[in-house]
Every structure is written in C-alpha cells, then in structure tokens.
Amino acid sequence: MSNVLDQQASCLSKYAGSTASDNNVVKRTAQKNLVFSLEDEQYGIPLSSVKEVIGLVKVTPIPHVPPFFKGLINLRGRIISVIDLRLKLGLLEKEYEPKKTSIVISDVNDLTIGSIVDDVNEVVGFDEEQIERDLEISHSVRRDYITGVAKAKDNLVLLLDIHKVLDSEELEMIGHHSAISSQNDNEG
Numbered sequence: 001m002s003n004v005l006d007q008q009a010s011c012l013s014k015y016a017g018s019t020a021s022d023n024n025v026v027k028r029t030a031q032k033n034l035v036f037s038l039e040d041e042q043y044g045i046p047l048s049s050v051k052e053v054i055g056l057v058k059v060t061p062i063p064h065v066p067p068f069f070k071g072l073i074n075l076r077g078r079i080i081s082v083i084d085l086r087l088k089l090g091l092l093e094k095e096y097e098p099k100k101t102s103i104v105i106s107d108v109n110d111l112t113i114g115s116i117v118d119d120v121n122e123v124v125g126f127d128e129e130q131i132e133r134d135l136e137i138s139h140s141v142r143r144d145y146i147t148g149v150a151k152a153k154d155n156l157v158l159l160l161d162i163h164k165v166l167d168s169e170e171l172e173m174i175g176h177h178s179a180i181s182s183q184n185d186n187e188g
Contacts, residue, residue: 031046031047033124033126034046034050035120035123036120037117042155044126044158044160050106053103056116057075067087070084078112080105081112082115083115083116085116101118101119102119108163111171111175124152126157130151131151132151145160
C-alpha cells in the first residue's frame with residue numbers, strides 16, 4: 001500500500017512541477033508588437049508605445065527640415081509631427097500607396113509623433129525564446145535602433161526601439177516645429 005501512495009505522490013509532484021513550468025511559459029511571453037512593413041522587411045514596435053494607427057492623410061510640409069521630417073498633421077485638433085520611417089532608417093524613398101501606407105501614432109519622450117510606414121500587418125506577441133537579442137547585424141538600419149530579431153511564422157521581424165530612432169536634437173527640432181504650429185493655430 002505504501003508503494004502505491006509513493007507512486008501517486010510522485011505523479012502528483014511531477015504534475016505540480018509541470019504546471020508550475022507551464023505558468024512560467026506564460027510569464028515569459030514578451031509584450032505584443034505592432035508589425036509593419038518597410039520595403040521588403042518586417043519591423044515591430046512594442047504595442048505599448050503605439051497610441052493609434054491611421055490611414056495616410058494630408059501632411060503639411062515644413063521648409064528647412066531634414067528629408068525624413070515630412071511635416072505636420074492635424075489629428076482631431078492636435079498638431080502632430082510626422083516622419084517617414086523609411087527615410088529615417090536610411091531606406092530609399094518610395095511613393096505612398098493610399099490604401100496601404102499608414103501613419104503609426106506613438107509617444108516618444110514628451111512628443112506625439114506619427115511615423116509613416118508602407119503597410120501595417122498585424123499585432124503579434126513573441127515568446128522570449130523567439131527573440132534573438134545578441135546579434136551581429138550588417139543592415140542599413142543602425143544597430144542601436146534594433147532591440148532584437150523575432151522569429152515569426154514565415155519570416156524575421158526586426159524589433160525597433162522607437163525611442164532611439166530619433167536623437168535628442170531631432171526630437172528638439174520636431175518639438176519646436178509642433179509648438180510653433182500649435183501656437184499659430186491657437187492665435188488664428
């Protein structure tokens with residue numbers, strides 16, 4: 001009888017151990033990412049930094065700014081600076097496709113910025129084991145923008161740190177133009 005009880009206790013401890021490790025798998029799931037296309041590559045940014053995604057709208061250009069800074073949009077009464085993420089990452093300029101090109105609205109430091117992307121694909125949660133963080137990347141995108149590469153179903157997704165895409169001088173310039181435009185709207 002004691003043997004049977006020992007076997008049952010052994011089975012229960014194995015079951016309890018596997019349940020605990022199953023819970024750990026759930027805890028290791030990385031945050032969800034918004035996956036979008038630029039050229040032929042897939043990129044992802046944490047969903048927590050995305051406020052919304054809108055279709056392409058008219059962008060009011062600003063003179064004497066870097067080519068990646070496309071201008072300003074009025075989103076429900078709020079002036080938002082818009083960058084072309086393709087140009088900022090050193091990719092070739094491409095004509096926008098009205099039904100595919102999107103603007104990803106996100107908070108970067110104290111600014112709300114719109115990033116023009118070729119197409120928004122999906123929202124995906126990657127498990128930590130799907131993400132490779134120690135990489136030797138020889139890619140046109142600067143290494144410090146990339147936090148890792150996720151192995152998705154059919155391809156690889158470069159995970160961007162949207163907060164590092166713009167340096168402090170660029171953020172200051174963009175913030176300055178947004179503030180001036182907002183001030184002019186309030187006076188008019």
